[in-house]
Amino acid sequence: MKRTLSVLLLLIASCTLAFAGGSSEKTGAASGATGYKDTIIFGQGADVTSFDPHIGKETPAVAVTNHIYDTLVDVDPVTGEVVPQIAESWEQLSDTEYRFHIRKGLKFHNGEALTADDVKFSLDRAIASAAVSYIVDFIDNITMEDEYTVLVTTKAPYAPALRNLAVPFAAIVPKDYVSANPDILKTAPVGSGPYKFVSWAQNDNCKLTAFDEYYAGAPKTKNIVMKTIPEASQRTIALETGEIDLAYDLLVSDLKRVKNNSKLTLFEAPSLTCFYISMNMKKAPFDNKLVRQAINYAIDRQLLVDTVNSGTGAPADAIIAPAVFGYYSPGAIEYNPQKAKELLGQAGYPNGFSCTLWVNNNQSRVEMCQAIQEMLREVGITCKVEVMEFGTFISRTTAGEHDMGYFGWVTSTKDADYTYYSLEHSSQQGAAGNRTFLADPQVDELVEIGRTNADSAVRLKAYKDLAILLKDIANNAPILYTAITAGASSKVENFTLDPIGYHKLEGVQVRN
Amino acid sequence: MWKYILKRLLMMIPVLLGVTFIVFFILAMTPGDPAAIILGDQASAEALELKRIELGLNDPLLIRYFNYLLNMIRGDLGTSYKNQISVAAQVIDKFPNTAILAVAGILVALLIGIPIGILSAKKQYTALDNTSMVLSLVGVSMPNFWLGLLLSLLFALKLGWLPSQGMGEEFIPLLKSLVLPAITLGTGAAATVVRMTRSSLLEVIRQDYISTARAKGLPEKIVTKKHMLKNALIPIVTAVGLQFGQLLGGAMLTETVFSWPGLGRLMVDSIASKDIPMVLGAVIFMAVMFSFVNLVVDIVYAFIDPRIKSQYRKAGFTKKEVRA
Numbered sequence: 011m012k013r014t015l016s017v018l019l020l021l022i023a024s025c026t027l028a029f030a031g032g033s034s035e036k037t038g039a040a041s042g043a044t045g046y047k048d049t050i051i052f053g054q055g056a057d058v059t060s061f062d063p064h065i066g067k068e069t070p071a072v073a074v075t076n077h078i079y080d081t082l083v084d085v086d087p088v089t090g091e092v093v094p095q096i097a098e099s100w101e102q103l104s105d106t107e108y109r110f111h112i113r114k115g116l117k118f119h120n121g122e123a124l125t126a127d128d129v130k131f132s133l134d135r136a137i138a139s140a141a142v143s144y145i146v147d148f149i150d151n152i153t154m155e156d157e158y159t160v161l162v163t164t165k166a167p168y169a170p171a172l173r174n175l176a177v178p179f180a181a182i183v184p185k186d187y188v189s190a191n192p193d194i195l196k197t198a199p200v201g202s203g204p205y206k207f208v209s210w211a212q213n214d215n216c217k218l219t220a221f222d223e224y225y226a227g228a229p230k231t232k233n234i235v236m237k238t239i240p241e242a243s244q245r246t247i248a249l250e251t252g253e254i255d256l257a258y259d260l261l262v263s264d265l266k267r268v269k270n271n272s273k274l275t276l277f278e279a280p281s282l283t284c285f286y287i288s289m290n291m292k293k294a295p296f297d298n299k300l301v302r303q304a305i306n307y308a309i310d311r312q313l314l315v316d317t318v319n320s321g322t323g324a325p326a327d328a329i330i331a332p333a334v335f336g337y338y339s340p341g342a343i344e345y346n347p348q349k350a351k352e353l354l355g356q357a358g359y360p361n362g363f364s365c366t367l368w369v370n371n372n373q374s375r376v377e378m379c380q381a382i383q384e385m386l387r388e389v390g391i392t393c394k395v396e397v398m399e400f401g402t403f404i405s406r407t408t409a410g411e412h413d414m415g416y417f418g419w420v421t422s423t424k425d426a427d428y429t430y431y432s433l434e435h436s437s438q439q440g441a442a443g444n445r446t447f448l449a450d451p452q453v454d455e456l457v458e459i460g461r462t463n464a465d466s467a468v469r470l471k472a473y474k475d476l477a478i479l480l481k482d483i484a485n486n487a488p489i490l491y492t493a494i495t496a497g498a499s500s501k502v503e504n505f506t507l508d509p510i511g512y513h514k515l516e517g518v519q520v521r522n
Numbered sequence: 523m524w525k526y527i528l529k530r531l532l533m534m535i536p537v538l539l540g541v542t543f544i545v546f547f548i549l550a551m552t553p554g555d556p557a558a559i560i561l562g563d564q565a566s567a568e569a570l571e572l573k574r575i576e577l578g579l580n581d582p583l584l585i586r587y588f589n590y591l592l593n594m595i596r597g598d599l600g601t602s603y604k605n606q607i608s609v610a611a612q613v614i615d616k617f618p619n620t621a622i623l624a625v626a627g628i629l630v631a632l633l634i635g636i637p638i639g640i641l642s643a644k645k646q647y648t649a650l651d652n653t654s655m656v657l658s659l660v661g662v663s664m665p666n667f668w669l670g671l672l673l674s675l676l677f678a679l680k681l682g683w684l685p686s687q688g689m690g691e692e693f694i695p696l697l698k699s700l701v702l703p704a705i706t707l708g709t710g711a712a713a714t715v716v717r718m719t720r721s722s723l724l725e726v727i728r729q730d731y732i733s734t735a736r737a738k739g740l741p742e743k744i745v746t747k748k749h750m751l752k753n754a755l756i757p758i759v760t761a762v763g764l765q766f767g768q769l770l771g772g773a774m775l776t777e778t779v780f781s782w783p784g785l786g787r788l789m790v791d792s793i794a795s796k797d798i799p800m801v802l803g804a805v806i807f808m809a810v811m812f813s814f815v816n817l818v819v820d821i822v823y824a825f826i827d828p829r830i831k832s833q834y835r836k837a838g839f840t841k842k843e844v845r846a
Contacts, residue, residue, distance in 0.1 A: 057791070059605050066605075140561045140569035196606060212615065213791065214689060214783035239687055239781045240790070243671060247686045251678050399553040441567060 047520040049233040050502075052256035052513075053245045057213050057238040062195035063181035064132075064139040069511040072178045073258065074216055074236050076512050078119075079181035079201035082110055082129065083172050085424055087506055087514070090335055092172045096124065096182050096202065097160075102464060105167035106150070112158040117223050118184040119206040126154040131185035133162070142179035145423065167462035169469055170425040173335065177423055178512060204229045204516040213238055229516035230504075249274060249497050255520050257497040258511065262320040268497040279507045280324055281494040282331045282421045284429075285378070287367070287414050287487040288407070288445040295365075296413065300357035302484040305414075306343050307350040308389040309382055315490055318374070318381050322495070326488035328477050329419070329429060333509040336426025336460065336473035340481040343488070350389040362390025365413040369395060370403040378489070379416050408441045415445060416489075422510060426473050427461050434480065446485035453479060526834045527821065534813045541809040542594070542802070546587050549798045555579075559796050560603050590802075599806070600799035604792070609803035612788060617807070619689060620784035623707065623777070624769035626700050630708025631715050631765065636758070638712075639719025640746065643727060654716060661713030670706040670779035677702060687781040703780040707773050711765040718761040722754040729753075755826050763819030770815060771808030 054073060060066030063079050084095040094100075097110035116124035130152045137146050148168040153161040164171055174180065187200050199207045204226070205218035218234040237254060239245045242261035246268060249257040260268060260276075268276045289296040289305065296302060311325030327342050354362060369379045379395045386393045393414075398406070407415045421429045432443030435457045439447050456479065459472040480486070496513065498505055501521040507513060557573035574580055578589065593600065599609040638658075642651040678686035690696040726732065727750060735749045736742075777786035785804060792800035824831035 140566070140573060143569070144566070193606075211783060212612065213787050214781070237688060237781065238783075240787070241667075241671075241687075241779050241781070244674065244687045244779060244781060247671075247674055247679050248688075251682065251686050253678075253685055253688070402553055404558075 045522055046231065047255075047522060048231065049235055050231050050256065050515055050518055050520055051235045051237060051254045052258060052515070053237045053239040053248055053254040054258040055238075055240055055242060055245070058210065058216060058236075060196050061199035061207065061210070062193075063142075063178060063183065063199075063201075064136045065141050065196065067142055067179050070238075072510075072512045074218070075181070075199065075201075076178045076203070077205040077218055077234060077515065078199050078203045078207055079178065079183065080203045081178065081180050081182065082175045085173060085176045087508055090333075090424070092176060095176075096129070100172075103161075105462065105464070106164045108162045108164075108171060109155070110160045110162065112160065113225055114158055116202055116225055118187070118200055118202050119221055120184065120187055120200045122184050122186060124182065124184070124202050125157050126160045127157075128185045129160050129182055130154050131188070132182040133180065135183070135188070136180050145174050145177045145179050148174065167464075169461055169463055170423055170427045173423045173425040174428075205234055208233075224516075230519045231515070234515055246497065249499065252499065255499050255502055256505065256513075256515075258495075258513065260495045260497050262322050264497075265322065265495060273500055275498045275500050275502065277496040277498060277505065277507045278322070278493050279509060280331055280333060280491045281511070282333055282424065282509045283418055283492045284326050284329055284331055284421075285375075285416065285418045285489045285492070286326065286329055287382070287416055287489065288412075288433075289414050289485060289487070290410055290412050290445070290447060291485055292410055292447045293413060295357065295359060295363055298357045299482075299484060300353045301359065302487075303482075304350040304353035304357065304389065305386065305391070306484050306487045307346045307353065308391070309343075309385050309487060309489065310345040311343065311489060312345070314378060314381055318378050319490060319492075322493040324491045324493070326490050327481075329433060329480070329486055329488050330421050330426050331491045331509070334421045334424055334426055334429070336430075336470060338470075338474040338477040340477045343481070347385075347389050354390060359390075362392065364392040364394070366394045366396050367414045367416060368403060368407065368412045369397055369416040370400040371397050372400075375416055375418070382416075382489070407445045410440065410445070410447055412445070417445070418492075419443070420510065424509070426469075427457075430457050430473070430476060431461055433486065434476075448483065448485045450483065453483070523821075523824070523831075523834055527817070530817045530820065534810070534817075537813055538806065538809060539591075542591065542806060543587070545802055545805045546590060547583070549801060550583055550586070552796070554796050556603055556796070556798060594806070599803035602792070602797050602800045604795050604797045604800065609799050612800070613785065613803055613807045616783060616785045616788050619782065620773075620777070620786065621770060622696075622700065623703055623773065623782055623784055624766060626704035627707030627711060627769050627773070627776075628762065628766045630704050631711035632762065634708065634712035635715025636719055639716045639758075640723060640751070642716070643720045643723035644746070646724065651720075655720075658713035658716040661709050661716075664710070666706055666710060666773070666775040667779045669709060670702065670776055673702045673706060674780070687779075689782055699780075703773075703776050703782055706776050706779070707769060711762075711769070714761055714765060715758065718758050719754070722757040723750055726750050726754045752826065756823060759819055759822055759826065763815055763822075767812040767815035770811040 054070050056070040058066060058071045058074050059068050060071060061075055063075050066075060080095050082095060082097045084093050086093050096112060096116060098113040100108055100110045102108050112126055112129060118124055133146060133149060133152050137143050137149060148164050148171060150163045150165045155161055181201065183195060184200055188195060197210065204221055204224045206221045208217040208219050210216045215238065216236045220229045220232045222228045239248060243264060245257040246260060246264040248254045250271065265276060268274045289302050291297050315321065315323050315325055325342065327339050328337065330337050354360065367379050367383065369375050376397055383393045383395050406412065419429060419433065432438050434444060434448055434453050436449035436454050438444040453476065456472045456476040460469045463469050494507055494509060494511055496507060499520065503519045503521065504517045556577060556579060557570045561569055561573055578586060597610065601607065602609055602612060638654045642654040645651050674686040677684045684701050685699050688699055690699040732745065732749055735745045771785065774786035774790050776782065777784045778790055789801065789804045792804065824834055
């Protein structure tokens, strides 16, 4: 017995000694003379769902695939302007026609040349994909004019066309490669982006390596490794130990820890997500503007951000976030319970009324609704929070059975039309997104000006008028904009946050 | 013996039928439209309907269940809703990772559990016994994810000895990345093993044949090893087998905390994204593993206890038993 025990102890001791040499798996190997590492390792909470850009549209998937694929055009993350990518230039021939000139000499990672044929094939494929077609279904048809020229015709005048084509789901893929096996991109992606796919170990990691023939020059760091670390606090620990250089989507309670650590940098910016309450205008008393305004005045948004949201994000003053093209602040929505009571009195409800607020079964959303419930109680409105499964929530609010519903919306094209058309236009009632059932000719007109006019100045003016008008109509009560966060080692250079979470790393470097 | 094994393998069929039936119906009853899960919120109504037809979701539940069974017999567990990759391929891909962790975890449990269990039985009611009993209570009660986080805070963050998460790709990094999850998993299991070893030994320790062995003048080491432990082994093997069966099905919490790419993680992700075929496939695989480990445990009994071996022999050859 004693001998067994001592052998055991010896074994444990030797193992400990062997391991005590320090964890060798620190981030990327040094690339010698340059002073920078040759690998960036980033950690995120979920794995890639599909490497096929016309299927995998979830943020963790796109955070990887947008390094592999390019789109016709891109949106500059700093200026917000549409900039060339696969198309080196374009012209708008009429309200519904765009001609794109494809860059010559572009290659896919497998060596095939990228031509107009691939562009037509890819956009047709995206339109046919039930998962992502909503981004490109404004297109009526795509014609190849010659090997490097494509004519895109839209079904109707559609001003945000270029921004939609910049969404990663409109990626350009190699026709011959995909035609030979339509499922191949799910696991063996080939694109024309700055990085080539190397390997994927499901639920563990994905590796990419620089595409030296990239049209804009090879990326600054040779390799990218994405690690899936589902537990948010472990992502922070891995960042602290130096196992990863970047950690996406940090836990709210870890933000302070990252901020206070001199070896780390915290990146935080408002996202493109707005949470809001939709009031069903088909039902009394929400058909009364004064009631809707009273509810808006009764909610202390700053308090919600500071408490329920632990200080992250920002109070919302419109239904689209500040980083979206077409955002205009009609002024912060004042928290004024006294005014809310007065408005309720004027509307004929001096003693308030009873109603329900529906929300899907997501803990943080439910907590938010419970806090709002208390704020409404202060002004005399007895509001019952009803929690339901997401599918039920969507189908019942689509049918207009709700009094009020708590929703979140991401303006994924970064263009105001995406949100205003879906949530406010009378043609979009129900499933398409307008769950306040607003049908206001003036609103429709402004939305249509923004949607169809090619002149940015005209569009911005329409969206400004629309924001002011919607604040008065108060069909939706915008609550807050969420924040997007990332932690980085302080050795990371040139990293910028993307407001959706599609952070691009081709210009990022990590000092040794 | 072989007949017995064959009989046990055949008995796995009704077990699997039961498991698939229950899981299939529970999952079918959970709210949420799989078509909407696959295509996302923004998909059009027509696209959703087409997807439902493609998936056969408009068929009656029983028809869907029988179709599923037919495909299962052919080895086709369906395709994941989330990434549209074959379920069987994903399960087989993740199983080795889980197996490595399970073996390491059970080794930790045995290395800690058996010696401490023996010591505390032999020194019953001493300080050592009481301490080990309290520690094993703590071990059983401590949530895995919490212990996991504490271990990585200490060994990864403070001391920098071991990686905080992930699975190393080469041998040494793999061993290093295995240490913390294996300890996390093993501690819980070790606590059970300690208590089982102790109580089982205590029953044997008072038997007459132990006194006889000692009276014969056998050294205490031989008494413990040959006379006590061998006779006390059956309940211990049962407990260890059950623990191992569970671990082989994937340790959901530990694998999530340590980003270990195993079956447990696959299961958690599939549940979170309502990936029904994936959940079903993983559950069926777990049931097979569990039944299989149980069978192995029963066979091991025969090697430990000759009386059981002879029973198996009888059972294998009796006509009545075979018919059953």
